Amino acid sequence: MKNRVLSTLIAGSIAVGALSVMPVSAQTLVYEDFEYQYINDLQEIEITGYLGTDRYVDIPETINGVTVTSIGESAFRENEYAGQVILPRTVTIIKKSAFYGSKLSSIVMKGVETLEAHAFSGCTSLDWIYVDDKLKNIHNCAFQGTRIRDIVIPSSVEFVEQRAFNNTTGTHTVYIEDGLTEIGEEAFLSAQLLDWVYIPPSVEKIGDYAFGYFSFDHIRYNENLIIYGHEYTAGWAYAVANNITFREMVMGDVDFNGAIDSLDASMMLSYYASEATNGDYDLTRVQTDCSDVNADGEINALDASEVLTYYAYTATGGTGSFTDYLGL
Numbered sequence: 001m002k003n004r005v006l007s008t009l010i011a012g013s014i015a016v017g018a019l020s021v022m023p024v025s026a027q028t029l030v031y032e033d034f035e036y037q038y039i040n041d042l043q044e045i046e047i048t049g050y051l052g053t054d055r056y057v058d059i060p061e062t063i064n065g066v067t068v069t070s071i072g073e074s075a076f077r078e079n080e081y082a083g084q085v086i087l088p089r090t091v092t093i094i095k096k097s098a099f100y101g102s103k104l105s106s107i108v109m110k111g112v113e114t115l116e117a118h119a120f121s122g123c124t125s126l127d128w129i130y131v132d133d134k135l136k137n138i139h140n141c142a143f144q145g146t147r148i149r150d151i152v153i154p155s156s157v158e159f160v161e162q163r164a165f166n167n168t169t170g171t172h173t174v175y176i177e178d179g180l181t182e183i184g185e186e187a188f189l190s191a192q193l194l195d196w197v198y199i200p201p202s203v204e205k206i207g208d209y210a211f212g213y214f215s216f217d218h219i220r221y222n223e224n225l226i227i228y229g230h231e232y233t234a235g236w237a238y239a240v241a242n243n244i245t246f247r248e249m250v251m252g253d254v255d256f257n258g259a260i261d262s263l264d265a266s267m268m269l270s271y272y273a274s275e276a277t278n279g280d281y282d283l284t285r286v287q288t289d290c291s292d293v294n295a296d297g298e299i300n301a302l303d304a305s306e307v308l309t310y311y312a313y314t315a316t317g318g319t320g321s322f323t324d325y326l327g328l
């Protein structure tokens with residue numbers, strides 16, 4: 001995405017080649033529409049502010065040959081303009097309240113490892129984010145008050161701190177990849193539209209009021225909320241303790257009816273055909289995980305064939321589990 005820059009002549013600026021750099025204070029400089037400062041013995045650059053009015057903002061990877069590695073505290077705080085932001089892979093940390101209360105609606109964070117407290121808190125228009133498996137730390141209230149519809153926690157994250165996704169008004173799904181070990185207190189509290197969550201076996205501890213919302217001083221849950229996972233895990237225990245519907249995630253059981261049969265194969269084939277023709281038939285993230293029975297990263301006729309073969313096996317008296325039948 002190309003950043004459209006408004007050129008501004010600033011009295012007293014110092015020309016450096018084709019670029020213009022002006023000291024704003026002893027520590028703050030300006031490059032195009034960005035305020036920045038040198039950190040770590042002048043070896044790295046931190047973005048400290050945004051002066052532009054563009055909606056589409058592409059953070060530079062380097063400034064004057066020095067790598068940009070962080071978005072500083074309150075750098076975009078309450079910014080009215082930057083709506084869609086792309087960070088370079090060199091940025092590894094977004095500091096405290098960096099985008100607090102801004103009009104941000106989407107952000108791409110391909111190299112970010114740490115999201116400090118309140119990094120995106122109060123971004124009420126933020127409904128889409130991209131992170132990859134570099135992300136390790138999501139600190140308290142990082143996404144509080146946003147409206148991200150579908151939240152995916154990558155396997156690289158070990159701990160989601162308290163209130164990290166508190167009051168995310170638009171959230172319907174939370175998918176946690178295997179790797180996370182702890183969900184903090186009130187992490188997803190007040191996400192009233194939340195209707196399904198997948199909690200992997202790696203999660204060992206779930207804090208109080210991690211899900212649900214308060215109503216007249218009592219904790220309540222969306223009546224449609226379903227927690228998917230595996231029996232005798234922390235996710236299962238949390239669901240049982242709080243009277244939340246729990247469904248076992250079983251490979252091949254795409255419709256979660258407790259049986260692996262022709263209906264599951266039909267759903268796989270419908271999804272496969274839809275993907276091949278750009279159709280609109282869709283499966284949830286948990287359902288696609290259950291559909292890739294041969295673990296080749298694709299959902300196709302081969303997976304459906306495995307399901308139908310197993311269905312025929314059980315229909316003729318076979319009693320082995322699907323995973324045993326597949327030799328997994």
